[in-house]
Amino acid sequence: MKKLLKTLFLAVLISSLFAGCSIKTFNKDKDESKYSFYYLNAAETTIKSEPYTPKEETKELMVKDLLQKIGDRQAPEGAVSLLPEKVSINSYDVQKDLLIIDFSKEYSDMGSAREVLTRAGILDTLIQIPDIQRIRFTVNGKELTDSRNKKIEDMTEDTFVEYNRKDSENYRYDTFTLYFTDKSGKKLVKETRNVYYRRNLPRERVVLEQLARGPLDEGYYPTIPSNSVAISVTTADRICYINMNSAFQEDALDVAEDISVYSIVNSILDSCEADRVQISIEGSTEGNYGSSMPLYNFYQKNEDLIMQEGE
Incomplete structure (x- = not known):
């Protein structure tokens, strides 16, 4: 049976x-x-x-x-x-x-x-x-x-x-807007994804986990390494503070540096209750992500990087 x-x-x-x-x-x-x-x-x-x-x-x-x-x-x-x-x-x-x-x-x-x-x-x-x-x-x-x-x-x-059915009430379903990249690695492309996750898991962490899993759409490409892990995520006064592990920087993918950063920033701001994002690596905001993206910055959404229809 x-x-x-x-x-x-x-x-x-x-x-x-x-x-x-x-x-x-x-x-x-x-x-x-x-x-x-x-x-x-x-x-x-x-x-x-x-x-x-x-x-x-x-x-x-x-x-x-x-x-x-x-x-x-x-x-x-x-x-x-x-x-x-x-x-x-x-x-x-x-x-x-x-x-x-x-x-x-x-x-x-x-x-x-x-x-x-x-x-x-x-x-x-x-x-x-x-x-x-x-x-x-x-x-x-x-x-x-x-x-x-x-x-x-x-x-x-x-x-x-x-x-397990006994855990069903501990889960919820939500729709998230995630940003990956095109083949060139220089433009962000939007993907809407429906996710089931534990109710006690912050939406911000869900976003980061889904970004690390990569896109589902054909022709879209990942923006951050699959072994990227958010050590901690905190949102206060509508600022999302994200502390990433070293893999985020050390295993960076072959995409533009601003694409990696703004894939996180745009995804968080579109899917969570925040207006700005600050990213640290292993607890430090000193230096840059790559060579050009200061970690101490409070990043806002970047519309200019998003691929528009017809491009």
Whole structure:
């Protein structure tokens, strides 16, 4: 029997994204039922579940029954159904181990966060059906794409990263604006990323961790070394003080010095409650980053480095 399916807490994505986003999921609590039906909490931030017992444990009947429950927007009192009011299921098709579901055009009107929750909840509900190993979404007959217009591939039980359900309330989902660079290493390019992270983790630290992971968009390039680590991050009086480890300087990438600095500055200022950023290295603000970027400076957002459409 397939392992118990995962529950998504919402989460950032994440590729991401929905596809391309950084996304975490959580195991549901064990109960006596082999199967579960999923729905959203009232705040639409977490996927929850209740036991589900099919009349027959066959692929055909369970597909029909669970899709009907999803299409009828079933959910316990005080909870929210997986499908928003205006979204409906046009049709479905079972091809061996693949289940293809076509949704009405209103599916595309969902916000990113809601769409990821909906997709993950439906996946968790249907992937537990015997002999169903892959699920594909289409919208009005066309392939489903993410926020970067990339096709979302067939989903499996491993599509989302697994976390323990008992920790779900300790996580949150947010959207971050991150800046990477183009091939030349002389311009900043913007990437919007959805991330699930622990509630007690400052947004500033999440930004720095995501920058170190590098871009998800094709054609974008990293701006800081992957082994860059924020030793400490503090925001006071709308100034963000970032203390980076020595790898930030010693393992600097082959990009312009101002690109590395302003990828951090612009990302922090766009995603966090700050107006200026000061960067230190191993606790020191003496000297420069590279040869030209003084560490003692309080940096503000640099719009001139951001690549504009058509460039």
